[in-house]
Amino acid sequence: MSLVRAELSRLLARRFTQLMLVLLVGAFVVTIGTTVASSHVPTAAEWERAEFQVVQEESRQEQMQQLCESGQGTTDFCQTLSERKPRLEDYLFGVFVFEREIRDLVYFMVAFLALFSFLVAASFVGAELNSGGMTNLLLWRPQRLTVLGTKLGTLLASVLAVAVVATVGYIASFWVIAQVNGLPGDVDAEFWGDLAMVVVRGLLLGLGAATLGFCLATLGRHTAAAMGVVAGYAIVWEVGARIVMEVVETGRPETFMLSTYLGAWMDGRVTFYDGPCVGSFAECSYSLTWAHGLIVLTALVAVVAVGAFASFRQRDLA
């Protein structure tokens, strides 16, 4: 317990952690401020215009539906048509509609939280290894795996606490904006359930990012090692290898990219065109779900974590 307290104090006392927290809050404040500034309560005239446009759109869709029923539209088009019914909120411009926009805003928050978690985690252990603080600590507690495990556990608990508080505060802020200066939209139980799932996936992604940053920095003995690996992967594989795969026409190149599984994890499902193919999009596409994302990302984090702990257990410390 004393080690946990010491690690928590050490984490909170770090200037980099404090700086990242300020940046996190700053980014949220800017996003919220921008939303407040760009939204307003719709006027009676805007309501009227929106209602008129909805009626027009419904009429147009009805005609299209008749064409579909007579077999003149493509399957994809007709399916899309039946799924998307016009709503008033779609024709109220400059109005923040919570139900319509919060998902993208949460994605932004998750991305920022993941970045925050990765950098804070990598720096937390990287600086200790680089400065010799870890060696000093091991003179007091010569139990390598316990020390590293406690450090990681304390870090993950702290990241989770920050992420939960930030998420609740963030979503609550936009809910208040919607109530005061915009529209809540069609928020039913299903909507809240979906949003909760996105948040939970986002929190798990943040924890994964923290673990990955921590373990890469442990393997490389430096904060920069973790950042270098990520930058190198992004440039060499996500960009370079993707281009090469397209040139040599590798089948389903997206399945080799981590970004695909990140997208699948967060969105629940991603669908790609599986060309060359003749037929409807449904016939010529393939999907990856959150389950695929979970397996690949968990395996990645697990392999790196096991490698980091095994390496730290065996290595000679400077």
Place this chain on the structure above:
Amino acid sequence: MRAGASYTDSVEVNHQIVVRRGHWTIQPRRTGLPPTGVTLTVGFNAMSVVIQIEGLRKTFRTLRGGARVALDGFDMTVEAGQVHGFLGPNGSGKTTTLRALLGLVHADDGRMAVLGRQSPAELPAVAGRVGAIVESPQFFGNFTGRRTLRLLATAGGVPHDRVEEVLDQVGLRDRGDERVKGYSLGMKQRLAVASALLKQPELLILDEPANGLDPAGIREMRDLMRDLAAAGVTVLVSSHILAEIQLICDHVTIISRGRRVVSGPVSEVVSGFDKGEYRVRVAGHERAAEVIRGAGLPVTVHDDHFVVGDLADPAWVSETLGGQGMWVRELTPLTPDLESVFLQLTGTVPEPGAHKQVDDAVRPGAEQDLSVTVVEGDAK
């Protein structure tokens, strides 16, 4: 069992000592053999040996397949209450030994025990009684000295009051709220010592504690070690400042190229190389040297004096030369100091015009001349 406690008993000899790969174990004798009828009085001073190192080996390997032998069967024993100096040329394996002892470096072979517990396996059981600084002080630069010590105290379950005590003890009380990155090397060294003292250790391991310290700091460090030793703390200190070691240490171990060269009380190590030499200054020193040489004593003639060896009674020189009408102006014993012993034992005596390399040190075990040549000017 406290340090120094001992145990003795009489046992019938029904066990045998089996030696394999340089390690011994006691095993029961084979059944069916008749009783030996022999009893032995056995005893051990369980905790009098605070540090025991046997056959320690460590080779550092590089990714390109290179290998550098840092420790090659090194042995060392430090007993309770000693202030034990640990000396060796650069790259001889001192820091690797201390790191291995403290579990920071994995040894390839050999056995180590600290306060009666095997290291590194049982190190956690005694870590709270061992204070250590290894090589250059390493701290996170953005933390203050006080916060650094408080974090360590928290991790080790030491009351925070102790932080103020050690800050005062090492002279950093008024500078404790400054960031460590603003500290001088000497102040960082003091902070490192403070961190080692935080636990009120029974055993203190200090690697180059005088590094970066100003003269006053060196003196304070010397006094601190003396005080600690007087309080019963066992101190193992490595240093390149041999005069300091000679002043504060009662025992010494010298290492060269990963092997022990010599170990024992400082006075014995030094006196073992005392050849009874004296420097004699006298008018007409060349003629005087001939007189002494004529008596069968070894004499080395220099520009304005000569050195005579194997001299049991220095008064004999005065009497002999006085009898010839030559009056002695100086008769100085050339007692070797620790530095000259160290340089001789490790083969690192500087030679005019030669640039000695770190790997030019003596490798113990190879044939070597362990006689000490006292360097002129080093005599005490």
